[in-house]
Each structure stands twice: as structure tokens, then as C-alpha cells.
Amino acid sequence: MNSLKDAILKVLGKTYQPLTLVEIRFKRYDLAFKTDGDGCPVLLFMGEKDENGRIKGARYARRLLKAADGKVIKDHWDHKGKATAQL
Template sequence: MMKIGKDLEKLLSKVYEADAMVERSMGRYDLAFKTDDQGRPTILFIGKADEEGKIKGERFARRLVTDAAGNIVKDHWDNKGKV
């Protein structure tokens, strides 16, 4: 089972366009991730893209817990298996 490395975690800690699907390449992997209404990546697909652009690999989901002031209390990526 794959884990998210430090370089990938650094890329996923940035803020992107809100409610969008962002496609990138990193090393030998193709990435696609969905952002929430604040532009934070929440769902990640990592692997190799086929000719239609769909990622064959693994899916991760982000668990973000914030306090009443909006500060992030918990930030964790869970591997949800093969896609």
C-alpha cells in the first residue's frame, strides 16, 4: 500500500482554485486531486493516466478537522485503495 511522501504532502498543502479538479505530474506519477470550497485538496488520485486521462493507481481522502475559529486541528490522508 502506498503512502504520501514529504514532497507530495508539500504539494498538497498548498491552496488551489476552489471546487476544481487539478491535474499534475510528479516524478513518474500522474496526479489528479479535487479541491474543496476553500481550495484545499481533499481527494487525490495517484498513478498513471490512461489515454482518456483517467488515473489508474490509488485513491486517497483527506481528513481535515478545524476548530470554531477555522484553524486546522487535524490533517491526515487515508489510503482508500485501488482505482
């Protein structure tokens, strides 16, 4: 789970409600991600949710850099290691 696959990147490429935590089930993974002020996912927890609501798996952070006109200059997900997120 060190690199994100195209299918998951497609889900993360969408725009969601700004400044929220979104939880979805994608294939065999539970995904939880936080969005920025523009509604773009910037922090991802991916794995399996346990009985306490914690996702055990991997944590990713997004480097998203936009120009003044809104054009995306850099868009990259970095694997930050194992994670247990209380949601």
C-alpha cells in the first residue's frame, strides 16, 4: 500500500465539501480523508476500520500547489507511514 493506484486517485481527484472529513468504502478499503478550503482531499487514511472506528493502515499527505490563476503546478501524494486514525 505504498503507492496509490489510479482507481483511488480518481476518487481523490474529485471535489468534496470544503474543510470536512469524508468517509467512504472503496472496494476492500475504508477511506477517510480531510479536505482543504477548496474541497480537495489533502490527508488520507486508508485501510480497514476496526470496531472502535479507527482506520488501521496507511496515511498519505497531498502536496497540491496551484498558481494564482488556479492552474495546478504540483499534485502528488506522499506515503507518510502506518496510521491509526480515530474518526
